[in-house]
Amino acid sequence: MQYSKNFTVAICGGGLCGLACAVALTRAGISVTVFEASSFAHEAGAGVGLGPNAVRALKGLGVFDAILARSGQPQPAPRLFAFVSGNDPHERIFDYETSCENPIALAIYRPAFLDALIALLDPSVIRFQKRCTSINISxxxxxTLHFSDGTTHEADLIIGADGIRSVARRHVVGDYSADPLVYTNTIAYRGLIPTEDLLNAGIQTDLTDRPICFLGLGRHIICFPIKGDTVINVVVFLSQPDEPPRSMLPSPWVEAISQEQLRSSCKDWGHDPMIIVNHLTNSNKWSIHALDPPLPSYVRDKVVLVGDAAHAMLPHLGAGVGQGFEDVLVLVQLLTHPQTEKSNLGDVLAQYNDVRLPRANSVLQGSAETGRLYDSFRTSAQDKARLQKELTGRWEAVWGHDLDADVKNALDVLHRSNVF
Ligand SMILES: Cc1cc2nc3c(=O)[nH]c(=O)nc-3n(C[C@H](O)[C@H](O)[C@H](O)COP(=O)(O)OP(=O)(O)OC[C@H]3O[C@@H](n4cnc5c(N)ncnc54)[C@H](O)[C@@H]3O)c2cc1C
Structure with missing residues (x-):
């Protein structure tokens, strides 16, 4: 087969970011192989929210229409959160407003999202049940990627899209003990609840009009509809935001828990949070980890990180995968540029790093701050005013970022320094 570039690419990890990257690079005629540890049988069946910046990145990658078609949502639409007290009588604290131009967004069931991307790839591009254990230079x-089944694979460029527990990140930081992955003192219980069941149980807050965040002290609940409003995606967060982050917990980080355990963690909360908690029957408990401090580089040798491998963050801005899609868009635009070739890959990756690292790391830090804000709510008039002030404009920098300008800046540097 004739390829458009004189270099080969291996993508370690076939999650949302790895697959989106593979689709765009193979469409540009680049030789790509994706190595995915799972058979996809265990993918968590949760929903994921995409902000306007994520939608623009997916459009730029040419995959958005295929994703929209599987979302159950006829068109992307604004998803502006309403913040509601988790205590009775569920006072409305704040309705987020945005000045972002065209603030369209989407919420989608994760397995449907993965299916949409896999359908855009030639099956020969993805190898399932290939767990990478290490990377070295031959x-x-x-x-060379080494796999747990004893096999290896060589490529000129490795894209580490292997998520929060990334093996590629260990290569980039140079030493396992230098990996800044920590436990954030946050637990999340995730689940999906039929909208009708919540209505029949007498829930008062409208969960389909806007995404809702129920606020509390050391806890909050995120709810948004997926599958054409028929199902509510729920994440209950319990945190100790003032505790310093702790070193990584032993596996497993995701465990099935009993209803009683969840109920006892959420007791003394208001009417609507308790209805939600009582309906989370098949929920999993997630111990949330993140990078703290953020990485000082996303690139080493010809190994480049995207998505959670680069900037695993707390989910409180709903922006983790959106940052991953921004990474992928910038990387794809640089790699597919007519003047990019094997001999200048190092310079091109350095520009990727210069553009993406400050942007994604600042969203990572903003996500942690937002969690502290949510979980410090104390139902007083003074607190309400403080929250309104702090929440105003919080998503504007995330949603309004100009990615085209980033790519242009990177290309300008490559031209000015005679790499191109
Ligand atoms: C509770 C919660 C709610 C969230 N909600 C949102 C949200 O609403 N919006 C949002 O933008 N983000 C959200 N996020 C964050 C989002 O889930 C992640 O940012 C996103 O999944 C990262 O995508 P990724 O492709 O980088 O990694 P992943 O989705 O983790 O994919 C990594 C892939 O690599 C594979 N893999 C791992 N190790 C190896 C290996 N050694 N070899 C080969 N393959 C490997 C895995 O099997 C997996 O398929 C949330 C996160 C949590 C925990």
Whole structure:
């Protein structure tokens, strides 16, 4: 087969970011192989919310229409959160307003999202049940991926899209002990509840008009509809925001829990949060980890990180995968540029790093701050005013970022420094 570039690419991890990257690179005629540890049988069946910046990145990658078609939502639409007291009588604290131009967004069931991306790829591009255990540089100067089944694969460029527990990140930071992955003192219980069941149980807050955040002290609940409003995606967060982050917990980080355990963690909360908690029958408990401090580089040798591998963050801005899609868009635009070739890959990756690292790391830090804000709510008039002030404009920098300008800046540097 004739390829458009004189370099080969291996993508470690076939999650949302790895697959989106594979689709765009193969469409540009680049030789790509994706190595995915799972068979996808265990993918968590939760929903994921995409802000306007994520929608623009997916459009730029040419995959948005395929995703929209599987979302159950006829068109992307604004998703502006309403913040409601978790205590009775569920006072409305704040309705987020945006000045962002065209603030369209989408919420989608994760397995449907993955299916949409896989359908856009030639099956020969993805190898399932291939868990990468390490990366090194071979005598030929190529990078070698080593897998748990004893096999290896060589490529000129490795894209680490292997999520929060990334093996590729260990190569980039150079040493396992230098990996800044920590437990954030946050637990999340995730589940999906039929909208009708909540209505029949007498829930008072409208959960389909806007995404809702029920606020509390050391806890909050995120709710948004998916599958054409028939199902509510729920995440209950319990946190100790003032505790310093702790070193990584032993596996497993995701465990099934009993209804009684969840109910006892949420007792003394208002009418609507308790209805939600009582309906989370098949929920999993997630111990939320994140990078703290953020990475000082997303690139080492010809290994480049995207998505959670680069900037695993707390989910409180609903922006983790959106940052991953921004990474992928910038990386794809640079790699597919007519003047990018094997000999200048190092310079091109350095520009990716210069553009993406400050942007994604600032969203990572904003996500942690937002969690502290949500979980410090104390139902007083003074507190309400403080929250309104702090929440105003919080998503504007995330949603309004100009990615085209980032790519242009990176290309300008490559031209000015005679790499192109
Ligand atoms: C409770 C919660 C709610 C969230 N809600 C949102 C939201 O609403 N909006 C949002 O933008 N973000 C949200 N996020 C964050 C979002 O889930 C992540 O940012 C996103 O999944 C990252 O995508 P990724 O492709 O980088 O990694 P992943 O989705 O984790 O994919 C990584 C892939 O790599 C594979 N893999 C792992 N290790 C290896 C290996 N060694 N070898 C080969 N393959 C490997 C995995 O099997 C997986 O398929 C949430 C996160 C949590 C925890």
């Amino acid at each position: 005598a030929t100067g190529k990078h």
